[in-house]
Amino acid sequence: GAVVSQHPSWVICKSGTSVKIECRSLDFQATTMFWYRQFPKQSLMLMATSNEGSKATYEQGVEKDKFLINHASLTLSTLTVTSAHPEDSSFYICSASTRGLLSNQPQHFGDGTRLSIL
Amino acid sequence: KQEVTQIPAALSVPEGENLVLNCSFTDSAIYNLQWFRQDPGKGLTSLLLIQSSQREQTSGRLNASLDKSSGRSTLYIAASQPGDSATYLCAVEAHSGSARQLTFGSGTQLTVLP
Numbered sequence: 001g002a003v004v005s006q007h008p009s010w011v012i013c014k015s016g017t018s019v020k021i022e023c024r025s026l027d028f029q030a031t032t033m034f035w036y037r038q039f040p041k042q043s044l045m046l047m048a049t050s051n052e053g054s055k056a057t058y059e060q061g062v063e064k065d066k067f068l069i070n071h072a073s074l075t076l077s078t079l080t081v082t083s084a085h086p087e088d089s090s091f092y093i094c095s096a097s098t099r100g101l102l103s104n105q106p107q108h109f110g111d112g113t114r115l116s117i118l
Numbered sequence: 119k120q121e122v123t124q125i126p127a128a129l130s131v132p133e134g135e136n137l138v139l140n141c142s143f144t145d146s147a148i149y150n151l152q153w154f155r156q157d158p159g160k161g162l163t164s165l166l167l168i169q170s171s172q173r174e175q176t177s178g179r180l181n182a183s184l185d186k187s188s189g190r191s192t193l194y195i196a197a198s199q200p201g202d203s204a205t206y207l208c209a210v211e212a213h214s215g216s217a218r219q220l221t222f223g224s225g226t227q228l229t230v231l232p
Contacts, residue, residue, distance in 0.1 A: 004161075041224070041227075043122075043207070043222040043223055044162075044207070044220075044222045046220070046221075049219070057215075057217070093161055095162075106167065107220065109161045109162040109163075109164075111161040112160060112161045
């Protein structure tokens with residue numbers, strides 16, 4: 001149980017394109033979803049936290065107009081990288097949890113999306 | 119601000135060896151500590167989770183310890199196999215603002231040679 005599906009797994013696109021990444025919880029309701037970014041040989045850095053039906057909370061230094069997060073249902077969150085540029089190329093990973101922000105339920109991770117901007 | 123450090127950054131061992139990966143964190147006010155495995159280009163697989171009140175957890179050939187007061191954890195892998203080759207990430211969960219968040223180390227890249 002507790003499967004998180006992330007799509008697409010890999011995307012290559014031209015500079016200036018907007019890219020949408022989906023994160024779905026397949027067998028549980030994800031009240032809270034998290035989006036992380038990982039550069040090569042570096043750690044996962046939290047970008048934002050979202051609760052279903054609410055606006056996402058972004059970490060310091062993450063541009064909310066650049067990285068649009070929508071968590072419209074208990075099983076789906078999307079991250080849209082608007083007008084992507086080569087410096088946005090990275091590995092993006094989502095995770096989902098079954099309860100609210102103060103929950104002690106573990107985060108379940110997707111397989112990540114490799115984004116390459118030419 | 120919580121910082122998590124993992125040593126070594128990379129490790130190469132022959133098959134069959136026992137090995138220890140190290141993790142340290144700066145703020146001992148944590149809910150738990152987790153060890154994850156990450157294969158190249160893939161997401162994370164949770165290996166072991168130690169609650170702040172616990173000292174260790176075991177799963178098969180893996181044993182993780184936690185010394186919260188000193189801000190340290192170790193992951194012990196017994197009788198290593200080539201299939202254990204991956205990056206191992208340590209993460210602590212703590213309160214940040216109004217939420218619980220995971221802070222990750224940068225990982226130890228393990229290669230087990232056949």
